[in-house]
Amino acid sequence: MPSPGNELQIGIIITTVILLLLVAFILFLVVVFRDRQKKARAHLEKELINAQMEIQEQTLKTISQEIHDNIGQVLSLAKLNLNTFSIHPDEKVQLKLNDTKELVGKAITDLRNISRGMHGDKITDIGLQQAIENELRILENSGQYNTELEVVGEEYKLDPKKEIVVFRMVQEALQNSIKHAKAKSIHVKLENSENKYIVSITDNGIGFNKESLQSSQTGIGLKNMQNRAAVINGVFFINTEPGHGTAIQIALNK
Amino acid sequence: MSLREIYLPIIILITVLFFIKAKQKFGFDFFLIFLIYLISNFLVELSASFSVHYIGNNMLLYNISILTEGLAFCYTFYYVNNSFLIKKIIVISATSFLLFWVIDFCFMQKNNSLDTYSYLFSAINLATFSLITIYKFVFKNAFNNPFHNLFFWTSIGILFCYLGNIPYLASINTLAVNNWKTYRMAISLNIISQVVNTILYLMIIIGTICHRPETNYKLE
DSSP states (O other), X not given: OOOHHHXXXXXXXXXXXXXXXXXXXXXXXXXXXXXXXXXHHHHHHHHHHHXXXXXXXXXXXXXXXXXXXXXXXXXXXXXXXXXXXXXXXXXHHHHHHHHHHHHHHHHHHHHHHHHHHHOHHHHHHHOHHHHXXXXXHHHHHTTSOXXXXXXXXXXXXXXXXXXXXXXXXXXXXXXXXXXXXXXXXXXXXXXXXXXXXXXXXXXXXXXXXXXXXXXXXXXXXXXXXXXXXXXXXXXXXXXXXXXXXXXXXXEEEO | XXXXXXXXXXXXXXXXXXXXXXXXXXXXXXXXXXXXXXXXXXXXXXXXXXXXXXXXXXXXXXXXXXXHHXXXXXXXXXXXXXXXXXXXXXXXXXXXXXXXXXXXXXXXXXXXXXXXXXXXXXHHHHHHHHHHHHHHHHHSOTTSOGGGOHHHHHHXXXXXXXXXXXXXXXXXXXXXXXXXXXXXXHHHHHHHHHHHHHHHHHHHXXXXXXXXXXXXOOXX
Protein backbone atom coordinates (compact mmCIF):
# COMPACT_ATOMS: atom_id res chain seq x y z
CA MET A 1 0.00 0.00 0.00
CA PRO A 2 1.55 3.39 -0.96
CA SER A 3 2.46 5.85 1.79
CA PRO A 4 0.92 9.38 1.86
CA GLY A 5 4.25 10.72 0.50
CA ASN A 6 4.02 8.34 -2.46
CA GLU A 7 0.41 9.29 -3.03
CA LEU A 8 1.38 12.97 -3.17
CA GLN A 9 4.16 12.16 -5.63
CA ILE A 10 1.74 10.26 -7.88
CA GLY A 11 -0.71 13.14 -7.61
CA ILE A 12 1.88 15.73 -8.62
CA ILE A 13 3.08 13.65 -11.59
CA ILE A 14 -0.46 12.97 -12.85
CA THR A 15 -1.56 16.58 -12.41
CA THR A 16 1.53 17.85 -14.23
CA VAL A 17 1.06 15.43 -17.12
CA ILE A 18 -2.63 16.30 -17.53
CA LEU A 19 -1.99 20.04 -17.31
CA LEU A 20 0.83 19.75 -19.86
CA LEU A 21 -1.53 17.86 -22.16
CA LEU A 22 -4.18 20.54 -21.69
CA VAL A 23 -1.75 23.38 -22.39
CA ALA A 24 -0.36 21.56 -25.45
CA PHE A 25 -3.89 20.98 -26.75
CA ILE A 26 -4.89 24.64 -26.27
CA LEU A 27 -1.63 25.84 -27.86
CA PHE A 28 -2.27 23.54 -30.82
CA LEU A 29 -5.76 25.05 -31.20
CA VAL A 30 -4.32 28.58 -30.98
CA VAL A 31 -1.74 27.87 -33.68
CA VAL A 32 -4.28 26.21 -35.99
CA PHE A 33 -6.82 28.99 -35.48
CA ARG A 34 -4.26 31.77 -36.10
CA ASP A 35 -3.13 30.02 -39.28
CA ARG A 36 -6.68 29.64 -40.54
CA GLN A 37 -7.50 33.23 -39.61
CA LYS A 38 -4.46 34.46 -41.56
CA LYS A 39 -5.47 32.45 -44.62
CA ALA A 40 -9.10 33.58 -44.38
CA ARG A 41 -8.03 37.24 -44.08
CA ALA A 42 -5.78 36.93 -47.14
CA HIS A 43 -8.65 35.34 -49.05
CA LEU A 44 -11.08 38.06 -47.96
CA GLU A 45 -8.58 40.76 -48.93
CA LYS A 46 -8.27 39.21 -52.38
CA GLU A 47 -12.05 39.07 -52.71
CA LEU A 48 -12.32 42.71 -51.67
CA ILE A 49 -9.71 43.81 -54.21
CA ASN A 50 -11.52 41.78 -56.85
CA ALA A 51 -14.82 43.44 -55.98
CA GLN A 52 -13.15 46.86 -55.94
CA MET A 53 -11.65 46.23 -59.37
CA GLU A 54 -14.97 45.04 -60.76
CA ILE A 55 -16.70 48.19 -59.49
CA GLN A 56 -13.93 50.33 -60.95
CA GLU A 57 -14.18 48.55 -64.29
CA GLN A 58 -17.94 49.04 -64.32
CA THR A 59 -17.56 52.75 -63.51
CA LEU A 60 -14.95 53.22 -66.23
CA LYS A 61 -17.17 51.39 -68.68
CA THR A 62 -20.10 53.69 -67.87
CA ILE A 63 -17.95 56.81 -68.20
CA SER A 64 -16.51 55.48 -71.46
CA GLN A 65 -20.01 54.89 -72.84
CA GLU A 66 -21.12 58.36 -71.71
CA ILE A 67 -18.13 59.94 -73.47
CA HIS A 68 -18.79 57.98 -76.62
CA ASP A 69 -22.56 58.33 -76.76
CA ASN A 70 -23.09 61.82 -75.35
CA ILE A 71 -20.07 64.11 -75.43
CA GLY A 72 -18.73 62.44 -78.58
CA GLN A 73 -22.05 62.83 -80.33
CA VAL A 74 -22.41 66.49 -79.31
CA LEU A 75 -18.91 67.27 -80.58
CA SER A 76 -19.55 65.41 -83.84
CA LEU A 77 -22.72 67.45 -84.31
CA ALA A 78 -20.78 70.64 -83.54
CA LYS A 79 -18.16 69.68 -86.15
CA LEU A 80 -20.92 68.92 -88.66
CA ASN A 81 -22.48 72.33 -88.01
CA LEU A 82 -19.11 74.02 -88.46
CA ASN A 83 -18.68 72.25 -91.80
CA THR A 84 -22.00 73.68 -93.04
CA PHE A 85 -20.64 77.26 -92.85
CA SER A 86 -19.84 78.64 -96.28
CA ILE A 87 -16.47 80.20 -96.89
CA HIS A 88 -16.33 83.52 -95.07
CA PRO A 89 -15.14 86.58 -97.04
CA ASP A 90 -13.13 87.80 -94.04
CA GLU A 91 -9.87 85.84 -94.02
CA LYS A 92 -9.37 86.22 -90.24
CA VAL A 93 -12.80 84.81 -89.46
CA GLN A 94 -12.21 81.96 -91.90
CA LEU A 95 -8.91 81.16 -90.20
CA LYS A 96 -10.60 81.05 -86.77
CA LEU A 97 -13.32 78.83 -88.23
CA ASN A 98 -10.73 76.39 -89.61
CA ASP A 99 -8.87 76.37 -86.27
CA THR A 100 -12.11 75.65 -84.42
CA LYS A 101 -12.92 72.78 -86.79
CA GLU A 102 -9.46 71.36 -86.22
CA LEU A 103 -9.74 71.73 -82.41
CA VAL A 104 -13.15 70.05 -82.35
CA GLY A 105 -11.77 67.23 -84.53
CA LYS A 106 -8.82 66.79 -82.14
CA ALA A 107 -11.17 66.76 -79.16
CA ILE A 108 -13.23 64.03 -80.83
CA THR A 109 -10.12 61.93 -81.53
CA ASP A 110 -8.77 62.42 -77.98
CA LEU A 111 -12.10 61.56 -76.41
CA ARG A 112 -12.36 58.45 -78.58
CA ASN A 113 -8.88 57.38 -77.42
CA ILE A 114 -9.70 58.04 -73.77
CA SER A 115 -12.97 56.16 -74.14
CA ARG A 116 -11.14 53.21 -75.66
CA GLY A 117 -8.61 53.16 -72.80
CA MET A 118 -11.41 53.14 -70.24
CA HIS A 119 -13.58 50.43 -71.70
CA GLY A 120 -12.45 47.03 -70.44
CA ASP A 121 -14.18 45.09 -73.23
CA LYS A 122 -12.46 47.16 -75.89
CA ILE A 123 -9.09 46.49 -74.25
CA THR A 124 -9.63 42.74 -74.43
CA ASP A 125 -10.90 43.11 -78.02
CA ILE A 126 -7.79 44.85 -79.30
CA GLY A 127 -5.35 43.04 -76.99
CA LEU A 128 -2.94 44.27 -74.32
CA GLN A 129 -0.15 45.24 -76.72
CA GLN A 130 -2.42 47.37 -78.91
CA ALA A 131 -4.08 48.96 -75.87
CA ILE A 132 -0.68 49.95 -74.43
CA GLU A 133 0.37 51.27 -77.85
CA ASN A 134 -2.76 53.48 -77.89
CA GLU A 135 -1.99 54.82 -74.42
CA LEU A 136 1.58 55.64 -75.41
CA ARG A 137 0.34 57.29 -78.63
CA ILE A 138 -1.93 59.60 -76.60
CA LEU A 139 1.07 60.65 -74.51
CA GLU A 140 3.25 61.02 -77.60
CA ASN A 141 0.58 63.16 -79.35
CA SER A 142 0.58 65.62 -76.47
CA GLY A 143 4.09 66.53 -77.67
CA GLN A 144 5.49 66.53 -74.13
CA TYR A 145 6.70 62.96 -73.80
CA ASN A 146 8.87 60.50 -75.68
CA THR A 147 7.53 56.99 -75.47
CA GLU A 148 8.76 53.63 -76.74
CA LEU A 149 7.18 50.20 -76.79
CA GLU A 150 9.50 47.21 -77.07
CA VAL A 151 8.13 43.73 -77.67
CA VAL A 152 10.42 40.76 -77.03
CA GLY A 153 9.25 37.37 -78.25
CA GLU A 154 5.97 36.50 -79.88
CA GLU A 155 2.78 38.29 -78.90
CA TYR A 156 1.16 36.50 -75.99
CA LYS A 157 -2.58 36.52 -75.30
CA LEU A 158 -3.31 36.74 -71.59
CA ASP A 159 -6.56 35.70 -69.96
CA PRO A 160 -9.06 38.64 -70.56
CA LYS A 161 -9.42 39.39 -66.85
CA LYS A 162 -5.66 39.38 -66.35
CA GLU A 163 -5.26 41.51 -69.46
CA ILE A 164 -7.49 44.25 -68.03
CA VAL A 165 -5.72 44.12 -64.66
CA VAL A 166 -2.27 44.40 -66.28
CA PHE A 167 -3.48 47.21 -68.51
CA ARG A 168 -4.85 49.15 -65.50
CA MET A 169 -1.49 48.67 -63.78
CA VAL A 170 0.32 50.02 -66.84
CA GLN A 171 -2.09 52.99 -66.94
CA GLU A 172 -1.41 53.66 -63.24
CA ALA A 173 2.35 53.44 -63.83
CA LEU A 174 2.11 55.86 -66.79
CA GLN A 175 0.03 58.29 -64.72
CA ASN A 176 2.62 58.11 -61.92
CA SER A 177 5.43 58.79 -64.40
CA ILE A 178 3.66 61.90 -65.66
CA LYS A 179 2.15 63.27 -62.46
CA HIS A 180 4.67 62.41 -59.74
CA ALA A 181 7.93 61.49 -61.46
CA LYS A 182 7.71 64.35 -64.01
CA ALA A 183 9.25 62.02 -66.58
CA LYS A 184 9.88 63.04 -70.18
CA SER A 185 10.71 59.65 -71.55
CA ILE A 186 8.84 56.40 -70.89
CA HIS A 187 9.84 52.96 -72.07
CA VAL A 188 7.44 50.00 -71.96
CA LYS A 189 8.69 46.48 -72.59
CA LEU A 190 6.54 43.38 -73.12
CA GLU A 191 8.65 40.27 -72.72
CA ASN A 192 7.34 36.85 -73.59
CA SER A 193 9.79 34.25 -72.34
CA GLU A 194 9.39 30.48 -72.07
CA ASN A 195 7.44 30.42 -68.82
CA LYS A 196 6.92 34.04 -67.88
CA TYR A 197 5.25 37.10 -69.28
CA ILE A 198 6.88 40.31 -68.05
CA VAL A 199 5.70 43.88 -68.48
CA SER A 200 8.23 46.57 -67.58
CA ILE A 201 7.66 50.33 -67.43
CA THR A 202 10.76 52.50 -67.07
CA ASP A 203 10.89 56.29 -66.90
CA ASN A 204 13.58 58.95 -66.57
CA GLY A 205 11.72 60.88 -63.86
CA ILE A 206 12.83 62.13 -60.47
CA GLY A 207 12.40 58.75 -58.75
CA PHE A 208 11.76 58.47 -55.03
CA ASN A 209 12.85 56.88 -51.82
CA LYS A 210 11.01 53.55 -51.47
CA GLU A 211 11.08 53.60 -47.65
CA SER A 212 9.29 56.95 -47.55
CA LEU A 213 6.30 55.33 -49.22
CA GLN A 214 5.59 52.89 -46.40
CA SER A 215 3.83 55.46 -44.27
CA SER A 216 2.76 58.10 -46.78
CA GLN A 217 -0.47 58.51 -48.69
CA THR A 218 1.40 58.67 -52.01
CA GLY A 219 2.16 54.97 -51.70
CA ILE A 220 -1.49 54.03 -52.14
CA GLY A 221 -1.22 53.83 -55.95
CA LEU A 222 1.76 51.50 -55.74
CA LYS A 223 0.07 49.45 -53.01
CA ASN A 224 -2.95 49.11 -55.29
CA MET A 225 -0.68 47.88 -58.07
CA GLN A 226 0.86 45.37 -55.70
CA ASN A 227 -2.61 44.16 -54.64
CA ARG A 228 -3.75 43.89 -58.25
CA ALA A 229 -0.66 41.85 -59.10
CA ALA A 230 -1.46 39.52 -56.20
CA VAL A 231 -5.04 39.08 -57.43
CA ILE A 232 -3.79 37.74 -60.79
CA ASN A 233 -1.06 35.69 -59.06
CA GLY A 234 1.61 37.96 -60.44
CA VAL A 235 4.67 39.52 -58.84
CA PHE A 236 5.20 43.26 -58.70
CA PHE A 237 8.69 44.76 -58.51
CA ILE A 238 9.72 48.36 -58.21
CA ASN A 239 13.19 49.74 -58.51
CA THR A 240 13.78 53.42 -57.89
CA GLU A 241 16.11 55.92 -56.32
CA PRO A 242 15.80 59.69 -56.02
CA GLY A 243 17.11 61.25 -59.26
CA HIS A 244 17.47 57.94 -61.10
CA GLY A 245 14.00 57.30 -62.52
CA THR A 246 11.66 54.43 -61.77
CA ALA A 247 11.42 50.91 -63.15
CA ILE A 248 8.31 48.85 -62.53
CA GLN A 249 7.98 45.21 -63.46
CA ILE A 250 4.92 42.95 -63.47
CA ALA A 251 5.82 39.29 -63.86
CA LEU A 252 3.21 36.62 -64.57
CA ASN A 253 3.62 32.87 -64.70
CA LYS A 254 2.30 31.35 -67.90
CA MET B 1 -14.49 16.03 7.19
CA SER B 2 -11.35 17.19 5.40
CA LEU B 3 -11.05 20.01 2.88
CA ARG B 4 -10.00 17.44 0.28
CA GLU B 5 -13.41 15.82 0.53
CA ILE B 6 -15.28 19.03 -0.25
CA TYR B 7 -12.81 20.74 -2.62
CA LEU B 8 -14.91 19.97 -5.73
CA PRO B 9 -18.13 21.52 -4.33
CA ILE B 10 -16.03 24.59 -3.45
CA ILE B 11 -14.72 24.83 -7.04
CA ILE B 12 -18.27 24.41 -8.40
CA LEU B 13 -19.49 27.13 -6.05
CA ILE B 14 -16.76 29.48 -7.33
CA THR B 15 -17.81 28.59 -10.91
CA VAL B 16 -21.45 29.39 -10.05
CA LEU B 17 -20.43 32.78 -8.65
CA PHE B 18 -18.40 33.62 -11.77
CA PHE B 19 -21.26 32.48 -13.99
CA ILE B 20 -23.88 34.55 -12.12
CA LYS B 21 -21.60 37.60 -12.24
CA ALA B 22 -21.38 37.29 -16.04
CA LYS B 23 -25.10 36.64 -16.61
CA GLN B 24 -25.53 39.59 -19.02
CA LYS B 25 -23.18 37.89 -21.44
CA PHE B 26 -25.52 34.96 -22.14
CA GLY B 27 -29.00 34.36 -23.48
CA PHE B 28 -31.60 33.95 -20.70
CA ASP B 29 -32.63 30.36 -21.55
CA PHE B 30 -29.05 29.15 -21.73
CA PHE B 31 -28.09 31.02 -18.56
CA LEU B 32 -30.98 29.50 -16.64
CA ILE B 33 -30.39 25.90 -17.73
CA PHE B 34 -26.63 26.09 -17.25
CA LEU B 35 -27.09 27.71 -13.84
CA ILE B 36 -29.53 24.97 -12.79
CA TYR B 37 -26.99 22.41 -13.98
CA LEU B 38 -24.15 24.05 -12.01
CA ILE B 39 -26.24 24.42 -8.84
CA SER B 40 -27.55 20.85 -9.04
CA ASN B 41 -23.98 19.62 -9.57
CA PHE B 42 -22.86 21.64 -6.58
CA LEU B 43 -25.61 20.08 -4.45
CA VAL B 44 -24.86 16.58 -5.77
CA GLU B 45 -21.12 16.90 -5.07
CA LEU B 46 -21.74 18.41 -1.64
CA SER B 47 -24.28 15.75 -0.66
CA ALA B 48 -22.02 13.05 -2.12
CA SER B 49 -19.13 14.28 0.04
CA PHE B 50 -21.34 14.22 3.15
CA SER B 51 -22.93 10.87 2.35
CA VAL B 52 -19.61 9.15 1.65
CA HIS B 53 -18.33 10.52 4.96
CA TYR B 54 -21.35 9.67 7.09
CA ILE B 55 -23.18 6.85 5.21
CA GLY B 56 -20.35 5.31 3.17
CA ASN B 57 -22.03 5.17 -0.24
CA ASN B 58 -22.89 8.02 -2.59
CA MET B 59 -23.48 6.04 -5.80
CA LEU B 60 -27.21 6.84 -6.06
CA LEU B 61 -26.44 10.54 -6.22
CA TYR B 62 -23.76 10.03 -8.87
CA ASN B 63 -26.08 7.80 -10.90
CA ILE B 64 -28.64 10.60 -11.01
CA SER B 65 -25.90 13.13 -11.72
CA ILE B 66 -24.78 11.07 -14.78
CA LEU B 67 -28.21 11.73 -16.26
CA THR B 68 -28.52 15.43 -15.36
CA GLU B 69 -24.96 16.23 -16.43
CA GLY B 70 -25.26 14.26 -19.68
CA LEU B 71 -28.50 16.00 -20.63
CA ALA B 72 -27.29 19.46 -19.58
CA PHE B 73 -24.21 19.15 -21.77
CA CYS B 74 -26.27 17.72 -24.64
CA TYR B 75 -28.44 20.85 -24.36
CA THR B 76 -25.28 23.03 -24.42
CA PHE B 77 -24.11 21.38 -27.64
CA TYR B 78 -27.63 21.60 -29.08
CA TYR B 79 -27.72 25.31 -28.20
CA VAL B 80 -24.35 26.15 -29.72
CA ASN B 81 -24.71 24.21 -32.97
CA ASN B 82 -26.88 25.64 -35.73
CA SER B 83 -26.42 22.75 -38.12
CA PHE B 84 -29.68 20.84 -38.56
CA LEU B 85 -27.85 17.52 -38.93
CA ILE B 86 -25.82 17.94 -35.73
CA LYS B 87 -28.90 19.10 -33.81
CA LYS B 88 -30.74 15.99 -35.00
CA ILE B 89 -27.83 13.71 -34.00
CA ILE B 90 -27.69 15.36 -30.56
CA VAL B 91 -31.45 14.87 -30.02
CA ILE B 92 -31.25 11.19 -31.07
CA SER B 93 -28.19 10.58 -28.88
CA ALA B 94 -29.74 12.35 -25.88
CA THR B 95 -32.97 10.36 -26.23
CA SER B 96 -31.09 7.06 -26.59
CA PHE B 97 -28.96 7.98 -23.59
CA LEU B 98 -32.06 8.79 -21.51
CA LEU B 99 -33.67 5.45 -22.40
CA PHE B 100 -30.46 3.54 -21.77
CA TRP B 101 -29.98 5.28 -18.42
CA VAL B 102 -33.51 4.30 -17.30
CA ILE B 103 -32.93 0.67 -18.30
CA ASP B 104 -29.48 0.60 -16.70
CA PHE B 105 -30.70 2.31 -13.51
CA CYS B 106 -33.78 0.14 -13.08
CA PHE B 107 -32.73 -3.24 -14.41
CA MET B 108 -29.09 -3.66 -15.30
CA GLN B 109 -26.69 -2.49 -12.58
CA LYS B 110 -27.04 -2.60 -8.79
CA ASN B 111 -28.25 0.50 -6.95
CA ASN B 112 -25.23 0.63 -4.66
CA SER B 113 -22.79 0.64 -7.58
CA LEU B 114 -22.10 3.26 -10.24
CA ASP B 115 -24.01 2.91 -13.54
CA THR B 116 -20.81 2.55 -15.51
CA TYR B 117 -22.56 1.57 -18.76
CA SER B 118 -24.62 4.73 -18.72
CA TYR B 119 -21.52 6.72 -17.84
CA LEU B 120 -19.59 5.23 -20.76
CA PHE B 121 -22.51 5.91 -23.10
CA SER B 122 -22.68 9.52 -21.97
CA ALA B 123 -18.88 9.97 -22.01
CA ILE B 124 -18.53 8.71 -25.60
CA ASN B 125 -21.43 10.93 -26.73
CA LEU B 126 -20.18 14.06 -25.04
CA ALA B 127 -16.52 13.57 -25.98
CA THR B 128 -17.61 13.18 -29.63
CA PHE B 129 -19.83 16.29 -29.52
CA SER B 130 -17.12 18.31 -27.83
CA LEU B 131 -14.59 17.25 -30.48
CA ILE B 132 -17.04 18.22 -33.25
CA THR B 133 -17.72 21.56 -31.56
CA ILE B 134 -14.01 22.32 -31.06
CA TYR B 135 -13.33 21.35 -34.68
CA LYS B 136 -16.11 23.65 -35.89
CA PHE B 137 -14.94 26.52 -33.71
CA VAL B 138 -11.38 26.29 -34.96
CA PHE B 139 -11.72 25.11 -38.55
CA LYS B 140 -15.07 26.44 -39.75
CA ASN B 141 -15.18 29.79 -38.09
CA ALA B 142 -12.15 31.86 -39.04
CA PHE B 143 -13.58 35.28 -38.15
CA ASN B 144 -15.03 34.62 -34.69
CA ASN B 145 -12.33 34.13 -32.13
CA PRO B 146 -13.23 30.90 -30.27
CA PHE B 147 -11.11 31.95 -27.32
CA HIS B 148 -13.73 34.61 -26.55
CA ASN B 149 -16.42 32.00 -26.27
CA LEU B 150 -17.65 30.10 -23.20
CA PHE B 151 -18.81 27.11 -25.27
CA PHE B 152 -15.37 26.60 -26.77
CA TRP B 153 -13.70 26.48 -23.36
CA THR B 154 -16.51 24.33 -21.97
CA SER B 155 -16.07 21.90 -24.86
CA ILE B 156 -12.35 21.57 -24.04
CA GLY B 157 -13.29 21.00 -20.40
CA ILE B 158 -15.89 18.36 -21.28
CA LEU B 159 -13.46 16.58 -23.60
CA PHE B 160 -10.75 16.37 -20.93
CA CYS B 161 -13.19 15.61 -18.12
CA TYR B 162 -14.99 12.75 -19.84
CA LEU B 163 -11.97 11.20 -21.53
CA GLY B 164 -9.95 11.45 -18.32
CA ASN B 165 -12.76 10.03 -16.20
CA ILE B 166 -13.43 7.00 -18.40
CA PRO B 167 -10.63 4.75 -16.98
CA TYR B 168 -11.57 5.51 -13.35
CA LEU B 169 -15.35 5.56 -13.53
CA ALA B 170 -15.62 2.63 -15.93
CA SER B 171 -13.59 0.46 -13.56
CA ILE B 172 -14.72 1.91 -10.24
CA ASN B 173 -16.98 -1.04 -9.37
CA THR B 174 -14.08 -3.47 -9.83
CA LEU B 175 -11.58 -1.23 -8.06
CA ALA B 176 -13.90 -0.70 -5.12
CA VAL B 177 -13.55 -4.35 -4.19
CA ASN B 178 -11.05 -4.66 -1.33
CA ASN B 179 -7.98 -5.62 -3.24
CA TRP B 180 -4.58 -4.21 -2.28
CA LYS B 181 -3.16 -5.01 -5.69
CA THR B 182 -5.51 -2.59 -7.39
CA TYR B 183 -5.27 0.02 -4.66
CA ARG B 184 -2.36 1.92 -6.22
CA MET B 185 -4.12 1.98 -9.58
CA ALA B 186 -7.32 3.15 -7.92
CA ILE B 187 -5.47 6.03 -6.26
CA SER B 188 -3.84 7.07 -9.56
CA LEU B 189 -7.12 6.89 -11.46
CA ASN B 190 -8.90 8.78 -8.69
CA ILE B 191 -6.32 11.56 -8.91
CA ILE B 192 -6.78 11.71 -12.69
CA SER B 193 -10.52 11.95 -12.11
CA GLN B 194 -10.13 14.77 -9.59
CA VAL B 195 -7.76 16.71 -11.86
CA VAL B 196 -9.98 16.43 -14.96
CA ASN B 197 -13.09 17.37 -12.93
CA THR B 198 -11.24 20.47 -11.73
CA ILE B 199 -10.19 21.21 -15.31
CA LEU B 200 -13.84 21.16 -16.44
CA TYR B 201 -14.87 23.83 -13.93
CA LEU B 202 -11.66 25.76 -14.54
CA MET B 203 -12.47 25.84 -18.25
CA ILE B 204 -16.01 27.05 -17.50
CA ILE B 205 -14.55 29.83 -15.32
CA ILE B 206 -12.02 30.82 -18.04
CA GLY B 207 -14.78 30.70 -20.67
CA THR B 208 -17.06 32.87 -18.52
CA ILE B 209 -14.30 35.44 -18.07
CA CYS B 210 -13.19 35.43 -21.73
CA HIS B 211 -16.70 35.29 -23.23
CA ARG B 212 -17.67 38.33 -25.25
CA PRO B 213 -21.40 38.78 -25.77
CA GLU B 214 -20.94 40.37 -29.18
CA THR B 215 -19.26 37.19 -30.43
CA ASN B 216 -21.49 35.15 -32.69
CA TYR B 217 -21.43 31.87 -30.80
CA LYS B 218 -23.69 29.86 -33.08
CA LEU B 219 -21.92 27.36 -35.29
CA GLU B 220 -23.18 26.63 -38.79
